[in-house]
Amino acid sequence: xxxxxxxxxxxxxxxxxxxxxxxxxxxxxxALWRMAHEVIERNHGLDNVVLIGLQTxxxxxxxxxxxxxxxxxxxxLPLGTLDVxxxxxxIGLRPVLPEAVTxxxxxxxxxxxxxxxxVLFTGRTIRAALDALTDFGRPRSVQLxxxxxxxxxxxxxxxxxxxxxxxxxRDEVVNxxxxxxxxxxxxx
Amino acid sequence: xxxxxxxxxxxxxGIEEVLRLTDSFVEVSERAIPKVPALRGKTVVSLFYxxxxxxRLSFETAxxxxxxxxMTFSVTTSSVKKGESVRDTVQTIExxxxxxxxxxxxxxGVPFQVARWGTSAVIxxxxxxxxxxxxxxxxxxxxxxxxxxxxxxxxxxxxxxxxSRVARSNVLAFTALGAEVTLVAPxxxxxxxxxxWPVTVxxxxxxxxxxxxxxxxxxxxRERMTEALVPTLREYTAGYGxxxxxxxxxxxxxxxMHPGPMNRGVEIAPEVADAPNAVILDQVAHGVPVxxxxxxxxxxxxxxxxxxxxxxxxxxxxEEEVVRx
Numbered sequence: 167x168x169x170x171x172x173x174x175x176x177x178x179x180x181x182x183x184x185x186x187x188x189x190x191x192x193x194x195x196x197a198l199w200r201m202a203h204e205v206i207e208r209n210h211g212l213d214n215v216v217l218i219g220l221q222t223x224x225x226x227x228x229x230x231x232x233x234x235x236x237x238x239x240x241x242x243l244p245l246g247t248l249d250v251x252x253x254x255x256x257i258g259l260r261p262v263l264p265e266a267v268t269x270x271x272x273x274x275x276x277x278x279x280x281x282x283x284x285v286l287f288t289g290r291t292i293r294a295a296l297d298a299l300t301d302f303g304r305p306r307s308v309q310l311x312x313x314x315x316x317x318x319x320x321x322x323x324x325x326x327x328x329x330x331x332x333x334x335x336r337d338e339v340v341n342x343x344x345x346x347x348x349x350x351x352x353x354x
Numbered sequence: 355x356x357x358x359x360x361x362x363x364x365x366x367x368g369i370e371e372v373l374r375l376t377d378s379f380v381e382v383s384e385r386a387i388p389k390v391p392a393l394r395g396k397t398v399v400s401l402f403y404x405x406x407x408x409x410r411l412s413f414e415t416a417x418x419x420x421x422x423x424x425m426t427f428s429v430t431t432s433s434v435k436k437g438e439s440v441r442d443t444v445q446t447i448e449x450x451x452x453x454x455x456x457x458x459x460x461x462x463g464v465p466f467q468v469a470r471w472g473t474s475a476v477i478x479x480x481x482x483x484x485x486x487x488x489x490x491x492x493x494x495x496x497x498x499x500x501x502x503x504x505x506x507x508x509x510x511x512x513x514x515x516x517x518s519r520v521a522r523s524n525v526l527a528f529t530a531l532g533a534e535v536t537l538v539a540p541x542x543x544x545x546x547x548x549x550x551w552p553v554t555v556x557x558x559x560x561x562x563x564x565x566x567x568x569x570x571x572x573x574x575x576r577e578r579m580t581e582a583l584v585p586t587l588r589e590y591t592a593g594y595g596x597x598x599x600x601x602x603x604x605x606x607x608x609x610x611m612h613p614g615p616m617n618r619g620v621e622i623a624p625e626v627a628d629a630p631n632a633v634i635l636d637q638v639a640h641g642v643p644v645x646x647x648x649x650x651x652x653x654x655x656x657x658x659x660x661x662x663x664x665x666x667x668x669x670x671x672x673e674e675e676v677v678r679x
Contacts, residue, residue: 249378252390252420252650261656264378301387 180352223284513572
């Protein structure tokens with residue numbers, strides 16, 4: 167998300183300056199391990215569960231979550247990636263270009279789809295993702311896993327699995343990357 | 355850039371951006387529901403003063419798959435028959451509220467004029483002997499898909515170069531992406547001056563064919579044979595047609611391309627057109643996603659390169675929606 171957030175936030179494509187670190191890489195691993203158990207608990211196992219990471223920030227997290235689930239249950243879950251650029255509601259208001267090609271090589275009908283993203287903010291990306299998913303079939307249910315819920319929702323959307331709830335100001339930027347989770351802002 | 359009038363406007367970076375975005379639209383085209391709502395509420399008008407099947411259908415399919423509405427204007431059933439000028443026609447259509455005009459005309463430069471008169475984005479879908487940029491883009495995409503890249507590839511464009519807008523756009527696009535282009539044609543079918551063209555010229559297809567990565571054949575335009583530029587079509591085929599015997603001498607990796615519609619048996623033998631290394635139907639198939647990419651870049655993306663500099667987005671709206679995740 168951080169990258170997407172930077173790209174669509176004035177100054178477009180600015181440079182992220184971290185002010186504080188709120189999660190270390192180990193913290194992220196531990197949170198994912200807990201979230202993996204929650205996914206199994208909520209769905210009574212992993213039957214029909216598929217993971218879809220949102221481009222770009224959600225993709226590595228979905229991969230890590232799949233690794234954890236494999237370790238716990240010894241099952242290889244179908245893993246896809248989704249870019250929601252063409253479904254956004256702010257096309258024409260700011261630069262909107264896909265970061266990568268969507269890759270969902272399996273049918274979603276009757277599946278339990280766990281969408282994975284790094285930061286949940288206004289909820290508009292998730293709305294676009296829900297819209298996109300309907301073009302790939304009719305899932306039995308869709309659940310949402312995010313590493314950071316930073317608040318400021320503009321739509322009635324809530325996460326099912328959360329790494330950390332992080333109170334923020336609207337103008338701050340949350341960056342999830344190899345250094346962990348950082349809070350700061352973008353500058354040109 | 356808010357219009358696509360010539361490949362020269364795009365430059366290497368612009369072509370690369372279109373091809374990169376095309377990857378995403380190829381994926382969309384492969385879905386069970388090959389449609390996205392990216393240009394919902396936009397209207398795309400095709401304004402065709404010349405006959406065309408594949409280009410017009412391809413643009414209209416592309417627009418619909420982006421969620422845009424389409425209108426078709428064809429000369430035979432319109433007020434052009436009553437003597438309406440191009441300018442009046444364009445202004446009449448624009449008064450109905452359109453976002454993009456896809457223009458084909460028999461005279462070079464008409465799309466440029468339309469772009470000057472109007473307020474909507476203009477896409478050149480072929481103007482006279484001048485350019486046909488989206489054809490060049492889908493050809494580049496097809497070559498890249500088959501051969502990985504155009505860098506250092508040897509491409510021959512064979513046939514009626516003089517009357518071909520496809521040749522002009524393709525020379526610009528192929529060379530911008532680093533390919534080496536040879537034009538192969540009898541002297542009568544070459545433009546009177548090739549000054550400034552970054553190409554080599556050959557009159558001997560048999561000699562050129564051995565080193566080719568791509569043999570790109572142009573349609574022999576029978577309707578223009580009144581000019582007596584070649585003695586007979588049979589003679590043309592003997593010297594410049596891709597016959598079965600010639601095709602056998604192409605390197606193994608080489609592909610055969612044609613912008614269509616083909617004259618089987620004239621510039622290309624039927625067996626060659628149906629061989630596995632002929633990518634002619636791939637070219638048609640890539641037409642839709644390439645045109646989706648062009649429409650999205652001009653109408654929706656807000657890409658800096660394609661920004662409508664003389665049509666700024668409402669700054670207040672941008673400020674108000676400052677931060678979004």
